[in-house]
Amino acid sequence: MLIKTTRYDSNIVSIENKITRAAMALSFLSNGSSLARISPIIRHFSISSVRYIKEIKEVKANDTLVVKGEYIPSPRQDTLIPQLLEARSKGERFCPQCTLGLDVKHTDVLILSQYVRSDGCMLPRRITGLCKRQQRRMGALVTMAQKAGLMANLNPTTSKKDPKRRYQWKKYNKYFDEETIKC
DSSP: HHHHHHHHHHHHHHHHHHHHHHHHHGSSSSTTSSHHSSTTTTTTHHHOOSSSSSEEEEETTTTEEEEEEEEETTTTTSSOOOHHHHHHHTTTOOOOOHHHTOOOOOOHHHHGGBBBBBTSSOOOHHOOOOOOOHHHHHHHHHHHHHHTTTGGGOOOTTTTTTTGOOGGGSSOOOOOOOGGOOO
């Protein structure tokens, strides 16, 4: 019987430690935040998905209390891309390159780095959301940027795309004429 109580006591202590750690993790939130007021134990019940924010409303009807979670429209709704909203409402895929008509070149490293993992490999199509044609095009542009030395920090570790690791004349950067890019 004594062993069971010590196990039980240690479980309580470990649960209290987890609650304390969760409270410390939430301490970065401001005191006026709704998440800071929620108990860490039931916190996972009240958090909505990343895309939507829910407002919790309590409605008293007769002797019953009804708690509802209603979606709040985004205050940045007017700045969102209308084609994206339309595609999401229909459940279709949205290819930003085809729909928006952007002319991305191999020198647009900030745009290209969004389609590359931290080890320098391309993200799969299911994650990027690009169509097949644009996925192939972005892959070619990323390769060109890596060979030109523009994305030297986003190369696979064993890659020879880093100009400093190449042999003889290949160690010099490649330059691509923008009119001849056919990807």
